[in-house]
Amino acid sequence: MSVKDGRLLDELREVVGNGQVTMNETVLDQHGKDESYHSPSPPDVVVFPRSSEEVRAVVKVASAHHIPIIPFGLGTSLEGHVIPYDKGITIDFSEMNRILEVREKDFLVKVQPGVTRTQLNKELKKYGLFFSVDPGADATLGGMAATNASGTTSVKYGVMRDQVRDLEVVLPDGEVIHTGNMAQKSSSGYHLNSLFVGSEGTLGCITELTLRVYGIPEHIVAARASFKQVDDAVEAVVSILQAGIPIARCELVDEPSMIQVNRFSDTDYKEKPTLFLEFHGNEAGLNQDVEFTKEIVADHQCEDIVFEEDTAARNKLWEARHNLAYAYVHGHPGRKLMVTDVCLPISELSGAVQHARKQLEELELIGGILGHVGDGNYHTSLMIDLDDPDEVKRAGVYNERIVEYAIERNGTCTGEHGVGVGKMKYQEREHGGALKVMGKIKQALDPDGIFNPHKLVHQKKEESK
Template identity: 50%
Template sequence: MAQEARRLADPTALIAALTALLGDNRVSTNPGILDRHGHDESYHPTHAPDVVVFPQSTEEVAQVMRLARRHAAPVIPFGVGTSLEGHVAALQGGVSVDLSGMNQIIEVNGDDLDVQVQAGVTRKQLNAHLRDAGLFFPIDPGADATIGGMTSTRASGTNAVRYGTMRENVLGLTVVLADGRVIKTGGRARKSAAGYDLTRLFVGSEGTLGVITEIRLRLYGIPEAIAAAVAPFPTIGEAVNTVIRIIQSGIPVARIELLDEVQMDAVNRYSQLDYPVAPTLFFEFHGSEAGVTEQSDAVKMIASDFGGTDFRWSTRAEERNKLWQARHDAYYAGINLRPGAKGWPTDVCVPISRLADCIVATKADIAASGLLAPIVGHVGDGNFHTNMIIDPANPAELAAAEAFNQRLVARALEMGGTCTGEHGIGYGKIAFLEQEHGAEAVQLMRLLKQSIDPDNRLNPGKIFRN
């Protein structure tokens, strides 16, 4: 019978075997490196691994997995640590497999609009490589995350309303299983009816089914014209109703981002901007010169119907880049409102028709709770975030934040939504998985996990409690 992985009483033998395999310079037990690999960007406490390894190929990952199996050690894949629900915490110690050194762009197929990369390639690195070919990869979660991490968490971000999420843009994978076997899923064809869709089984599995080492992605041509726009609104309800009208009108906006007045104040301070402190929408339009002008004019007209009269837009790249960098820095801008505090970011996603109801109710809940919690969201697809700025050492604040988070998720589920649009479950949202999907569906997920990883060595304690 397989023995489930538990924290190693003495990892000395495992560390020696890993060092013999990879060498001293790619195996670390340095306390600072262990600590860095035991937490992500959120408030969740650090759970350090016993050892960190830095493989450079799929075969090396496979050899690490075989050694970890021999020593019954947990394995936690690690990209750059930008996740938000405790995904990389080594809850039972074990081996953190840092894939950042696997950063090769293997091949670009411009005619077919696809690319194959190693898991440690970051999205900015990939787009810098593609730019001269007139191509880009649009999935943009904000942080310069690795493609492997984005695949594992089914990331999306600001461009999802136009280009979809990682689920729609991953064509195939190379995955190392818990016992060291290597499998390949999908391929270069744009569709297939051959067997189970294993690619999408691993996309979003958060390192609990295998270690993703290579990814094949869809690419897109860089648009002929790109324009960005900013529009403040009298109330958050009017801002969100503008989004709903735009989506229902079928206008192909590339990005629609909402920042409430608290977040706009934080962004202005952190990024040295001077926008009105009001609920605000950031837009981006992609297409031909004529198409971008047509989209912008149509959106401006809709925005004006809801009080968005100060509609400013620009086609200058430096202005667009400054705007979107400020949006990507919103998390850090929020924390900056209360120096020394930590961020507890959470997200939900609801059908677009219920978005205004959900956000307005959430704003009222924040006010009643007394929390400092800016709202920001990819509202074009019904997804928004609250970032509770808290002192984790204050039990009363933690309790208030936990209670608010539970109410937020319950509200989203009651409206036909989900407990997480893009952050994933990790161990921070385990309590909500059964609430959303039901006991039978979660049991089926467990059976899939057990069939692929019977020893529960792959990222244990994530998605499911042990």
């Protein structure tokens, strides 16, 4: 039976209610794309469940008829994760966006998958708490867990996987499981939390998350340090880490990207390779860290370091940084964003960034380099004219060279954006035989291949039998 068959729609409407199932063209189109250059492809139908029970019921219907299921948060993916190339049912979580419980004393919060990170932080502020992971987009927490998102604070607080204590997941067979518990640590059984985080909707549908949160630091100082050259900035970061300074944010923005920042965010920051830094801690410790950092950047030809202690200036700085992808898009009408996302051992970062800049010139592409350099993760934001096949090809070559460079040096093709469809071609090169293990896990948990098919890992037809 196909989705277009009226009976299936009837079945869906029976389990979730009439108004929560739609085939409206506009809605389908909205769910057929993400924020990347990947070509759109709408689903057959979009369902808006309001509870785990409803998700479960939808999955059971889909499973009975072997119809693909694609979980959808806000569509902020950069690698085509939510694009239903195989059609099927998109489950949109926007009506499951409640914060269910704040366990102050335990530094835990329980949320539905449609809650966004800024929505959560607004609520947590009342308790003197915050949620640390901050990708550029105001993504949903379900989506962030599905792709193992990270952001500017990961260098201190870790990535999404480090924050997940428990997930409620609806499996392809309609069973509902919990992948963890509320204890700070556990050695009980296989670590399903970490398996489902980053599984990109290919193993199940996340319907509830228990996440670790942190106390808002007693003292916060941000700084902008501008350098003559990108390499100096990168080497300064390595020295800061070597010195054991517990830096909370450590972002590189190169010269072309600083120009975009100023244009889009109405700032007048120096248009030089810049580190955006932030320090969290108690006042005395932080002052000592700041003094030490000043000495270190001076050793690396820092031209200017500006500290922002007041909240408004600090917020402006990080907003400008977070809006950088949008700044690029805004500054290049008619072009599409393609972002590279490799991560390398920190000792290889300086060489990698030099290599990336050289390739940019050689391939004559428009773009800037930025990223979470404290983690060894950098991005090139390329602005591509999709109507120019030669430019599209050169962008592909660029990405390939960047990825190859990283993998050859024990890095990864994606530090935080995930595999989706965009990074599938690099999986074999990166994982070798381990990719077969991933395939076996997919096959064991989703033998019919209905969950976000043909994303992250190929499922061979022979295996599906």
